[in-house]
Amino acid sequence: MSGFIQTLLFSILLLININVSAALPTAIDGNNLPSLAPLIKKVSPAVVDITVSGGNKTSPQDSKDLLDFFRPNASAQSKPRPQPFSGLGSGVIINAQKGFIITNYHVIEHADKIIITLISGRQHEATVVGQDPQSDVALLQIKSKTPLVAITFADSDKLQVGDFTIAIGNPFGLGQTVTSGIVSALGRSGLNLQNLENYIQTDAAINSGNSGGALLNLKGELIGINTAILGPNGGNIGIAFAIPANMVKNLAQQLSEFGEIRRGILGIKGGEVTPELAKSFELDINHGAFIYQVTPNSAADKAGLKAGDVITSVNGTNIRSFAALRAKIGTLSAGKKVILNVMQDDQEKTITVILGGKGSTSLTTTTKSPTIIFEGAILKDAEKGQLIPGINVAQVERNSDADRLGIVKGDVIIAVNRTKVTNQQQLIAELKKAKNMRALNIMRNNRPIYIILD
Template sequence: MNMPLRLLLLIVMLCTSTSNYAALPLTLDGENVPSLAPLIKKVSPAVVDISVTGANKLLPKDAQDLLKFLGPEAPTQAFSGLGSGVIVDAEQGYIITNYHVIKNANRILIKLISGHQYQAKVVGQDIQSDIALLQIDSKQPLVAMTFADSDKLQVGDFTIAIGNPFGLGQTVTSGIVSALGRSGLNLQNLENYIQTDAAINSGNSGGALINLKGELIGINTAILGPNGGNIGIAFAIPANMVKNLMQQLLEFGEIRRGILGIKGGEVTPELAQSFDLDVNYGAFIYQVTPDSAADKAGLKAGDVITAINGSNIKSFAALRAKIGSLSAGKEITLKVLQEQKVKTISVILGGEGDNLQAKAPIVIFEGATLKDAEEGQMTPGVNVLAIEKESEAERIGLLKNDVIIAVNRTPVKNQQQLLSALTESTKVRALNIMRNNRPIYIILN
């Protein structure tokens, strides 16, 4: 009888007990039939269904209308949504999900596989990585999922996705790791995705991607499909990245993102040839910010970073995502190709306020030198220290000594909040500026 290759490989793998994966036989009619059922039975209580309700602010189509709605009576539209989540701490009731699942929600309802339901509160969230940490006060014993070391994943490893597609209830699909280090879905976000062909659809967001040991290897977050349906290309946030961010949210209540202090890009074949590089992957450094963590550690323009903490780096986007999930003050070890020599360099990551001359990370502010608000500053916001002539920042109307205090009425006190507010907003955005102690608005198209 013909058998699909994946099923055949799965049966062979399940029937061969190894140190990494235990065989999971299911007795049926007196025969041992390979099955994932015992594993799913063990881990599925750690995956929850999430339903949310809330209200979105209605933004007008052009700048003139936008200004009319900057008052407190801006209209809203009610919405409801569905998603998934993963219990990561049974004692404290902590649940990881995607930020976009609970965005703007004023009521978050968690449903366990047992049928019990609880309202959740938001402990913390990170827009750039699309992660949110929730908490429930459960009267029932909870089951938590263990984190795997996602840096050890390889293309071809088996995967299992558990979630709540289309609100149908808990659903299990299987596949393999199709690729690692995927990026480019949203250039504003931190992206270092695991790609899998396990069937993932709307409602799976925030659910679990696990290995055959029942460990969490990723949080399902996005799909690539022409009509929003599964075509075998789905993406998950790696478990190590999720774990690092969760620890920051628990410790600080916010993300205190570490900063390396470099600008760079991918290692292309043309770049490798021009610089006579011995590698064709990694993160190429175009520029090192003066007095930054990278500068203090001895990194130079023209270097290629190929690994962080022993894990290979395939692209600049992957490096950016890994650094972005670590906290300020964290010591890391980089493997660097510098002047044709491989070096190991230790770096203590800086914080948002360390690089006073760092350019804003958003293209519309190219040419602006920004600095976060100082403690005790009369008008908290992002200070504009200087504007380059004929730059994009000058074109949109920014001036030296401006203080950016809000985006579409969302207050901002540092560059991270400014980036998050601009990432969240629609195509029409209004910068609230304090200029000579008077508030003005700059409209961005």
């Protein structure tokens, strides 16, 4: 039956005063129809509305002021001045005794005043316990004379695509609203929203104002904090993203204990395991985080990780990309023990790492480099009896292509992909032969690194 005919019949029934709702069954074979109402009644007191206000010190009054500010003779009067603003968002109570509420950093950014409205209508002014722009998470606290209700965390690492989801938040300031959907995808990154990205994607209807609200499973447990949507003007098109609950839990613990994130440091540079890279390096896997370089004396170095390794899981959870690895490690605290599954020298290994702390070199994503590698570099073939057989980089001209690639004087090029080279003729031949991708394996200060050319 077409939608038009259904609508027409429904209208006719209304016109002749037939009680349509009475005609609909409330049970089948004596069993009540399934409903989310009991679950929502239980968990909705743990989801709050957030109203913020303040003066954004970086916002110009209007476009004319902005133009004046960049003129050579700009006066103090033409510079951007504090501009009052207000905003709406959502939050989730995660500790009833302490009054802790988790939300997005971008919800409370620049706010001078934060008002929490409970489902009962009671309002409380919140203070900021800690915040982390990199993960877009903030921890707030309220003091309530009446008991609060806190949410229970799920293990978000156990989520599967197709699992049902329930979103609760405050879209467009309408007040608490419930929508439902499924997990559309896991481990989403590359959205250029924040520095640490490992999002749950859902098709539950999420709109502007839902930020910081709860994404739940059918047990009423928190599986994520709704953070972003893809859609024009803040409207829903069925693609929304949430920070996984395990990441939120780790960050909230640090914010409550220290008031800041004391981020664990692994100490590697790397990139994605693309099909081209997997084929060039003869890898039997097509996902994970490929290590280009290990920082000397870092946590990774001390644990035995090497350039060319592929990290495939963290603490038993599969890693699909380098971005996912970065997000996982970036939400763990310094000193934390991490168990990594690694492909090393064509063997699967389990490596335990104790994450470093502040002052260590963090995980860095290495971007692809230009294909021209020799301009500005003087290369010399391996000498007889050379300790590390390979092509020696005798000189690198400053600001040349070789310099921009990261090649430095003293490097020894020992292989292209996995094929060893000892002279320039072999080097050029292997570079021409490599059809999928080209990576230089270089020994620098007796340590291997990779430089990806294309």
